[in-house]
Amino acid sequence: MTGNPTIDPLLNLPFDSPAVIAVRLGLAMVAGMIVGWERAAGNQPAGLRTHMVLALGASGVMMLSMILPLHFAGYTSSGDPGRMAAQVISGIGFLGGGAILKFGFNIRGLTTAASIWTMSAIGLVFGAGQYILGAMMTGFLFFALSVMEKVEDRYMTRRDLRVITVVFNSQTLRVGNITKAIRSAIDVKRISIEETVPTGETEIEIRCRIAEHQSIREIFDMIKSQGEVKQIKID
Structure with a gap:
């Protein structure tokens, strides 16, 4: 001034x-x-x-x-x-x-x-x-x-950070198959795997980014179609 x-x-x-x-x-x-x-x-x-x-x-x-x-x-x-x-x-x-x-x-x-x-x-x-x-x-x-x-x-595609937890029978479904299918569909940042030997169950926790245009239901159905999946949780 x-x-x-x-x-x-x-x-x-x-x-x-x-x-x-x-x-x-x-x-x-x-x-x-x-x-x-x-x-x-x-x-x-x-x-x-x-x-x-x-x-x-x-x-x-x-x-x-x-x-x-x-x-x-x-x-x-x-x-x-x-x-x-x-x-x-x-x-x-x-x-x-x-x-x-x-x-x-x-x-x-x-x-x-x-x-x-x-x-x-x-x-x-x-x-x-x-x-x-x-x-x-x-x-x-x-x-x-x-x-x-x-x-x-x-x-610019906006992507939300989500955590997908999948529990399945490792005797009928290979870990590699399900992680490969998930990687092909979404942007995976980190995967942690925990096996429970007595029950034969494997829990995979996947931290990933999901684009706005991607449907959670489609991802849910894609994981379920891989085999004997007991539980899927998406946070």
């Missing part, structure tokens, strides 16, 4: 005037609404209102950190506006942590957690009166969340 830092560059008014405060809070909420709408459309844990409220709070804190030193200049030493902003950035982790969910071996919500953190930064930027930077950050964030998701869906 050039010129007098206490004058808003857009409205040419003191940055603590009601009009400037309303504009900065409003723009921060609009930015939160844009990003939150994209998250809500994808049924993510943190959606429209969460992002709007987050941006509003961050923007308010940023403005407060700038206003306090001005109002108390005659009573205290000059304050650092970056201190309160730093607390917002570090403290926003509790919201991001709430958006991250674990399903078995798979993690969901990392992108939403990252958008929450970035949204707090955008709120601070608007609160500081950096309108161009805030608008560009909002646009780039929306691009990363909306457009790049379509690129991922089209050109």
Whole structure:
């Protein structure tokens, strides 16, 4: 920002005037609404209102950190506006942590957690009166969340990490045959084998990645068709 830092560059008014405060809070909420709408459309844990409220709070804190030193200049030493902003950035982790969910071996919500953190930064930027930077950050964030998701869906196959446990009679079914069949159908990461000699049973635990387009039922039926399979469990 050039010129007098206490004058808003857009409205040419003191940055603590009601009009400037309303504009900065409003723009921060609009930015939160844009990003939150994209998250809500994808049924993510943190959606429209969460992002709007987050941006509003961050923007308010940023403005407060700038206003306090001005109002108390005659009573205290000059304050650092970056201190309160730093607390917002570090403290926003509790919201991001709430958006991250674990399903078995798979993690969901990392992108939403990252958008929450970035949204707090955008709120601070608007609160500081950096309108161009805030608008560009909002646009780039929306691009990363909306457009790049379509690129991922089209050109990158998503695979979930799963664990398949197969129990079968080793006297009638060879371990090599069943592992070969499984490797031909899915992306196997690790296989562990445990044999129970008295009963003649063998348990295979397979850690693998299954693509979104692959049917669990088809994999289940393929394993079962290999021979005398007593138990199949897919986690």
